[in-house]
Amino acid sequence: xxxxxxxxxxxxxxxxxxxxxxxxxxxxxxxxxxxxxxxxxxxxxxxxxxxxxxxxxxxxxxxxxxxxxxxxxxxxxxxxxxxxxxxxxxxxxxxxxxxxxxxxxxxxxxxxxxxxxxxxxxxxxxxxxxxxxxxxxxxxxxxxxxxxxxxxxxxxxxxxxxxxxxxxxxxxxxxxxxxxxxxxxxxxxxxxxxxxxxxxxxxxxxxxxxxxxxxxxxxxxxxxxxxxxxxxxxxxxxxxxxxxxxxx
Amino acid sequence: xxxxxxxxxxxxxxxxxxxxxxxxxxxxxxxxxxxxxxxxxxxxxxxxxxxxxxxxxxxxxxxxxxxxxxxxxxxxxxxxxxxxxxxxxxxxxxxxxxxxxxxxxxxxxxxxxxxxxxxxxxxxxxxxxxxxxxxxxxxxxxxxxxxxxxxxxxxxxxxxxxxxxxxxxxxxxxxxxxxxxxxxxxxxxxxxxxxxxxxxxxxxxxxxxxxxxxxxxxxxxxxxxxxxxxxxxxxxxxxxxxxxxxxxxxxxxxxxxxxxxxxxxxxxxxxxxxxxxxxxxxxxxxxxxxxxxxxxxxxxxxxxxxxxxxxxxxxxxxxxxxxxxxxxxxxxxxxxxxxxxxxxxxxxxxxxxxxxxxxxxxxxxxxxxxxxxxxxxxxxxxxxxxxxxxxxxxxxxxxxxxxxxxxxxxxxxxxxxxxxxxxxx
Numbered sequence: 001x002x003x004x005x006x007x008x009x010x011x012x013x014x015x016x017x018x019x020x021x022x023x024x025x026x027x028x029x030x031x032x033x034x035x036x037x038x039x040x041x042x043x044x045x046x047x048x049x050x051x052x053x054x055x056x057x058x059x060x061x062x063x064x065x066x067x068x069x070x071x072x073x074x075x076x077x078x079x080x081x082x083x084x085x086x087x088x089x090x091x092x093x094x095x096x097x098x099x100x101x102x103x104x105x106x107x108x109x110x111x112x113x114x115x116x117x118x119x120x121x122x123x124x125x126x127x128x129x130x131x132x133x134x135x136x137x138x139x140x141x142x143x144x145x146x147x148x149x150x151x152x153x154x155x156x157x158x159x160x161x162x163x164x165x166x167x168x169x170x171x172x173x174x175x176x177x178x179x180x181x182x183x184x185x186x187x188x189x190x191x192x193x194x195x196x197x198x199x200x201x202x203x204x205x206x207x208x209x210x211x212x213x214x215x216x217x218x219x220x221x222x223x224x225x226x227x228x229x230x231x232x233x234x235x236x237x238x239x240x241x242x243x244x245x246x247x248x
Numbered sequence: 249x250x251x252x253x254x255x256x257x258x259x260x261x262x263x264x265x266x267x268x269x270x271x272x273x274x275x276x277x278x279x280x281x282x283x284x285x286x287x288x289x290x291x292x293x294x295x296x297x298x299x300x301x302x303x304x305x306x307x308x309x310x311x312x313x314x315x316x317x318x319x320x321x322x323x324x325x326x327x328x329x330x331x332x333x334x335x336x337x338x339x340x341x342x343x344x345x346x347x348x349x350x351x352x353x354x355x356x357x358x359x360x361x362x363x364x365x366x367x368x369x370x371x372x373x374x375x376x377x378x379x380x381x382x383x384x385x386x387x388x389x390x391x392x393x394x395x396x397x398x399x400x401x402x403x404x405x406x407x408x409x410x411x412x413x414x415x416x417x418x419x420x421x422x423x424x425x426x427x428x429x430x431x432x433x434x435x436x437x438x439x440x441x442x443x444x445x446x447x448x449x450x451x452x453x454x455x456x457x458x459x460x461x462x463x464x465x466x467x468x469x470x471x472x473x474x475x476x477x478x479x480x481x482x483x484x485x486x487x488x489x490x491x492x493x494x495x496x497x498x499x500x501x502x503x504x505x506x507x508x509x510x511x512x513x514x515x516x517x518x519x520x521x522x523x524x525x526x527x528x529x530x531x532x533x534x535x536x537x538x539x540x541x542x543x544x545x546x547x548x549x550x551x552x553x554x555x556x557x558x559x560x561x562x563x564x565x566x567x568x569x570x571x572x573x574x575x576x577x578x579x580x581x582x583x584x585x586x587x588x589x590x591x592x593x594x595x596x597x598x599x600x601x602x603x604x605x606x607x608x609x610x611x612x613x614x615x616x617x618x619x620x621x622x623x624x625x626x627x628x629x630x631x632x633x634x635x636x637x638x639x640x641x642x643x644x645x646x647x648x649x650x651x652x653x654x655x656x657x658x659x660x661x662x663x664x665x666x667x668x669x670x671x672x673x
Contacts (some may be wrong), residue, residue, distance in 0.1 A: 070665040094406075109670075
């Protein structure tokens with residue numbers, strides 16, 4: 001049986017197909033019409049069952065005939081599949097960030113998620129990259145090369161941007177500002193992780209895990225080793241594709 | 249009837265244009281949240297009718313009462329002893345404070361970083377969109393939070409306001425202070441109404457309010473059953489309406505509803521499948537028409553079976569002990585009863601986590617959702633203690649901080665879905 005996991009995120013859509021193992025994975029931009037994008041994506045795939053997760057799950061699942069699971073469950077199952085000894089997942093996606101604690105058996109034991117704003121999420125980094133006139137893919141390296149750092153006090157995207165603008169106006173070098181921004185996010189994630197607690201293997205997933213500076217700072221702050229999957233963005237889609245295998 | 253209402257609202261100096269917008273917004277929301285529910289008890293018809301004419305028929309009753317010299321006393325909080333109001337022949341009404349609609353109006357004056365309940369209630373007065381506020385002769389506030397205290401000062405510039413001092417501790421001295429506040433409130437009400445509160449009248453009022461509390465207890469007790477015979481949303485609505493309906497009629501309606509639910513229980517008939525996750529909601533009050541959390545929870549396949557809040561158990565779980573026909577003892581019994589509300593305004597307030605643990609067991613709850621309004625520091629901070637206690641007891645907990653707006657509905661839905669998945673296994 002071929003199953004599909006569809007993770008309709010706020011910034012990207014992720015697709016994973018599964019038969020006896022994970023087969024194809026794909027990451028694409030969500031755009032302004034996620035339903036049409038998903039329909040296009042699925043028209044080329046033969047599958048028996050589908051599970052939809054992510055921000056757009058309630059929009060897409062009824063239209064395409066899939067079941068719905070929350071991102072929390074999808075990430076739990078996906079991370080466990082990739083790393084059977086994983087008990088903690090840190091996920092920083094486009095507009096939310098979460099920390100999930102699993103039992104030894106792989107059930108969700110506890111989780112925390114940001115409430116409402118984009119503070120400390122991928123979107124935050126995107127906007128800051130724009131302000132610093134670098135590509136999002138280069139933001140982490142810019143920060144890693146910094147010789148000094150500055151303190152960024154605000155994590156609200158709007159306030160932080162004006163803070164960055166005033167730092168730029170003061171003549172501060174962009175590397176130092178980038179490092180300050182990463183430190184602010186890492187500290188927020190670390191606080192959330194400490195509230196939930198971390199155990200055993202800690203998997204760092206979501207688009208922000210591609211950022212080498214964030215990876216290093218979160219690991220330093222938490223004093224744990226982080227495992228970043230080869231494709232950190234598709235963990236939720238993989239989990240959904242596995243859940244689809246067992247859905248009746 | 250519509251024209252008659254418009255005439256009444258005009259007389260009450262309502263901002264008709266704004267009020268129309270509010271009413272037009274409420275209809276579709278009520279349709280989506282309430283009327284679309286399946287398998288509702290017929291007894292909810294009364295409450296649907298009340299909401300359908302929410303600013304009409306009851307306001308008209310209050311106006312009739314006022315025409316013969318009667319007074320209307322508006323409140324925002326379960327600490328205000330309504331028995332004294334009834335005993336003086338006045339009518340107490342709990343005011344609405346549960347909609348985003350009046351929040352932007354309030355933000356023209358109040359700081360944005362203020363809880364939605366405070367902003368909503370102030371906005372109703374400032375924007376002249378609530379006929380209950382307009383029809384009341386006195387608004388009685390209380391000192392359960394700092395934001396409210398200061399808001400009442402500003403409200404007092406627009407309409408007569410009297411503030412009762414609720415103590416912050418539960419010591420003997422605090423009890424004395426509160427007892428004194430109850431006595432002072434009696435004087436205020438007597439002065440307002442020109443009626444002397446006698447032991448006979450107060451005894452009748454105690455009985456009147458106790459009977460409504462018993463009816464609400466009966467309703468809640470029926471929710472302990474699996475499958476639960478009524479949705480949490482409907483139980484909430486019945487409770488919310490109790491804040492402003494006539495106590496005697498409300499008691500009758502509640503008991504009629506419970507008679508029907510008794511039959512459902514006997515027939516094993518529920519509103520949700522037997523295995524639907526059972527949720528206990530605990531925290532800040534759900535002032536009408538705030539149905540946001542209940543709707544999210546119940547449209548995700550779970551059912552709210554109990555609410556530990558001021559629109560739930562804290563409103564009715566204790567009765568005033570009948571004290572015969574001795575006025576002093578009656579007043580003491582009233583003071584004792586109200587002082588025993590386990591509100592987060594007290595420090596310490598360890599009885600509240602005890603209540604939640606006990607209620608979770610009694611109502612066979614699969615999990616607790618702790619709900620607090622953003623900027624409600626007392627409940628937000630008490631949630632830390634609550635979390636520790638529930639973890640110790642092995643009761644799953646989801647903590648939610650939100651307001652009346654819909655901007656976080658997506659994130660809330662994700663968290664609630666994940667929580668239900670977590671407690672289902």
